[in-house]
Amino acid sequence: MKDKDENYCSAHLLITSGSQQLLYMTAEALCDAGDIVLVEDPTYFVFLGILQSRGLRARSIRLQRDGLDLAHLEQVLQSLRRRGELRRAKFLYLVSYFQNPTGITTGFDKKRGILKLLKKYEQAAGHPLYLLEDAAYRELRFAGRDVPSALSVRGASDRVIYAGTFSKPFATGARVGYGILPEPVFSAVKHIKGNHDFGTANLLQHLTAQTLASGSYARHVTQLRRRYAHKAGVMKQAIKMYFPPEIEWWEPEGGLYFWARLPRQIPTGVKSEIFRSALRGDVLYVPGAICYADDPTRRKPDHEMRISFGNASEVDIHEAIKRLGNVLQKFL
């Protein structure tokens, strides 16, 4: 925790099996079937799976380069109030650092603005409107400066649920995550955790504690950041070299993903020619469409792709972008 916050002491820490478990349990604790969760447009597609499995509805808030479009957030809140549906809205889910899939980081002013807006509509909702801040990629910054979390917004930490993890920056095979939660959400989620699995394996918690105390965690993260910075650099160079100029793309300051946008009429989905051609060349990307919630108020975009540099070697990254570039040239 890099944040200073006057409410810090009122928050509680819970160790979880990856941050995935905290996302699931938060949805379970705060929502009944049919309730509404606000999400970024696009958002982490696995979270959409959680919503679906619990019978919840998503309402999408447009994204700008520095995070959520606050005007659109207010518009959605107003429209929910008008239609008498605000009482079904329970929280907003935000992947605040190097977002999956777009790589966008939400600025601190935006976080303050989000919390202010949620607060404003609480009376009409009849209950707290929480912000679930998913900071899974926070430690993977390789350019620019850390942004304080929403927990640092003065007087608002009783509305912030912070999901962190050691999976991404340290050990995917250990899957130790954690949540910082205000009451009464903490007690509800703790109770759910007890029923789900009785607590995260003690061995993994000890292992994480030791690597934190010994300094080997810090060394590992530093090394990892350098490594991802280099891979991102290789991918950026390759994209510049091989992607047609009509393609808009986002360079991240951390995390694992580039986001690319084709001209609107060219589909990238699993059934598209581009996806299948790429796959024939052994290149896999995440089609943008699966990162968008079903939302009756807009057509689902189908002309984007998430491209990951996390796993592949530098050589493979270069080769894959070259092949993907060739595919794209053919269809543009």
Place this chain on the structure above:
Amino acid sequence: MKDKDENYCSAHLLITSGSQQLLYMTAEALCDAGDIVLVEDPTYFVFLGILQSRGLRARSIRLQRDGLDLAHLEQVLQSLRRRGELRRAKFLYLVSYFQNPTGITTGFDKKRGILKLLKKYEQAAGHPLYLLEDAAYRELRFAGRDVPSALSVRGASDRVIYAGTFSKPFATGARVGYGILPEPVFSAVKHIKGNHDFGTANLLQHLTAQTLASGSYARHVTQLRRRYAHKAGVMKQAIKMYFPPEIEWWEPEGGLYFWARLPRQIPTGVKSEIFRSALRGDVLYVPGAICYADDPTRRKPDHEMRISFGNASEVDIHEAIKRLGNVLQKFL
């Protein structure tokens, strides 16, 4: 797996975070709020917590020394059918080896009988009636011979969900459990598992696989069985020495628990004089009452206790039973 079974190949294996997670996910997969789960009377109290958290109702089936009372099971099924509630019944939960809390092991004939009865009422229920066999303590046998699991009942393994674990016989700090499930339950539970936590930590799975392959697991279990056998022996001797003769008690052939029954009029619950006197002497037992489901058809027994020999040293076991015996002498 010690069982031979012709349907073995049709079952699927799922690794879970302890067997607790499989119990929870099975309830989530098979039941809607308001549904009915059949349980032993008494049963594992943590499972009752799962039912409560999911808004499920329990119906209790009486226990005999060798497991479930089949006549009572049929009586309950008939009564559910008569009242039009059989369609809300989804599965029977059975802790089949050295049951928590009574230490009772269900005989193989009983397992066959249970599956036959469940099958008989499926048509009236309108769906499969599953048996969830919780075999958490199976490997902790220190007397007598292993009983085949319900998976071995010919032609019935498509109705058996088997919950096993390495927590109890190997490493409580690793919490690796597993389920053997028939379709379509397997696919449903696998999907739920993905949403809950994305899979059990790889590191723990590798660790378990290595200890199994190297033989160190087998050595550990052998040693553990000897150790628990000795502790159980010490507890038995102490109970004989210090408990008043009016107290009925069960000697287990494995597992971690003795079960003791006082005369009916003498309460053992958390508010009872006996519980508080024991606690003042630093002796803790699990009051029998918390192991009984709420069931309008019978008064909840409140005159029993589960006494564990798992954690304490031999010296402490002897001393604790002596103190508990002194408390009991006072109230009898």
